[in-house]
């Protein structure tokens with residue numbers, strides 16, 4: 001065997017394998033020169049060095065290829081690591097490596113990766129660190145929710161299990177979409193005809209030729225107290241909610257079986273009202289995600305910017321920001337319409353509290369030593385009567401923020417905004433609810449909350465929130481996400497969009513946010529929530545709610561968990577309307 005070995009320096013005889021012959025003939029074909037084919041020594045030497053050169057070149061080529069591959073694979077990581085060190089370093093001077101790693105994790109999250117497939121997105125989404133704040137600052141300004149409460153909230157959230165049949169239900173619902181679209185267009189027609197209404201709508205202007213109508217139709221509803229309904233027990237609410245969440249669950253089947261019975265109950269609740277076809281035929285759809293994209297509107301280029309969590313988090317919450325999403329004229333028009341509507345509802349509001357303890361805290365705060373019990377609430381509600389409301393209003397000195405609402409079909413602007421949101425954020429207008437404008441006078445804030453938790457249960461189904469700032473605020477008023485370490489300064493026309501629920505349909509505790517105290521000036525925002533599941537009353541004012549009697553032009557003030565931002569004035573009673581109405585119409589959706 002050893003003898004047969006060819007000395008290293010002598011060239012082995014060329015054994016023309018079929019491939020090498022093939023190679024030669026290919027070469028000759030290529031070069032087309034007969035000499036090149038003649039096997040003289042010179043040529044052999046040339047061949048040798050060419051061979052050596054080629055093999056060196058091959059090795060070099062392979063090394064380059066491997067290096068290139070490594071570069072391609074790790075280049076974005078290296079660059080973004082350098083960037084984040086720069087960004088974070090510039091802001092804080094020094095940051096824990098753990099946090100930087102976390103930032104990488106967020107950048108490489110599934111949503112981002114998915115979006116990278118979209119050229120438009122890849123090109124235009126800017127990833128930005130969220131502005132940072134110290135934890136202690138959050139603690140100081142906005143006391144966190146009671147710890148036990150919070151723990152329960154989280155436990156409740158995790159307890160709600162999405163049915164494995166959910167996907168099937170989604171598919172089914174998608175096929176129903178066509179029907180739903182039809183229903184929705186019918187609904188729109190009906191909503192706009194409804195707008196014709198009993199009292200003249202108040203008009204504001206949103207830019208040239210774009211009227212916004214804030215319709216106070218429900219202000220005329222004066223209810224028969226005998227129609228009032230005792231609010232359901234929390235466990236009942238929860239099971240109803242789970243039922244909504246799991247449309248194929250046993251409970252749902254049971255209800256389908258009991259459809260007739262429920263319809264009767266329904267009719268009973270609705271009195272002599274007949275159930276409109278559009279309600280009866282209503283098909284709900286699910287909404288689980290959003291897809292930010294660059295848009296152009298009114299000559300403005302509006303790209304999304306992703307704000308990265310600045311704290312370790314494994315949540316699915318994504319926060320995006322679009323500057324100049326609304327024009328200056330639109331912002332001014334919306335603020336004017338809101339102000340004039342608030343002014344018009346000049347009757348003393350009815351005051352409501354989430355509990356008698358909250359009422360007590362407020363009384364203590366204004367140094368009124370009055371004994372109150374649950375009997376001070378109008379039966380079946382958490383609201384006090386008109387004369388007590390009058391007294392409380394004087395004592396509390398209008399210490400609240402103001403929210404007015406308008407619905408699709410009530411203004412040209414609502415369609416313009418819904419379409420723009422759809423284009424920029426991929427949110428289906430059909431899943432969006434009312435538009436709510438809120439103004440915060442100086443000193444006002446709004447408590448820490450998620451948009452999907454209610455009394456510790458995910459009852460609101462608000463999968464995505466779209467918050468639009470209508471003015472610059474001189475000082476304060478930031479929207480803060482304490483769990484993510486993100487805070488955003490109000491800026492006229494800026495839109496902020498985030499998901500409150502995971503794609504699986506869980507309410508995300510990390511979506512908790514706070515409207516910080518307005519320290520100087522005032523703050524105006526427009527907000528629209530997009531729901532996990534559409535329900536009939538989205539997009540139009542729900543019919544008569546089972547709430548305390550009230551006069552026309554009488555708003556309500558709702559005071560939740562007692563803290564600095566606990567009370568909010570509402571031009572309508574929609575918050576309860578929606579829950580109540582959804583419960584009542586459960587069998588229809």
Ligand SMILES: O=C(O)CCC(=O)C(=O)O
Pocket residue numbers: 438446451467477478479480513514515516525527
């Ligand atoms: O005004 C803000 O910054 C946030 C408002 C908000 O979160 C809400 O109304 O649900």
Ligand SMILES: [Fe+2]
Pocket residue numbers: 449450451465513
């Ligand atoms: Fe919120």
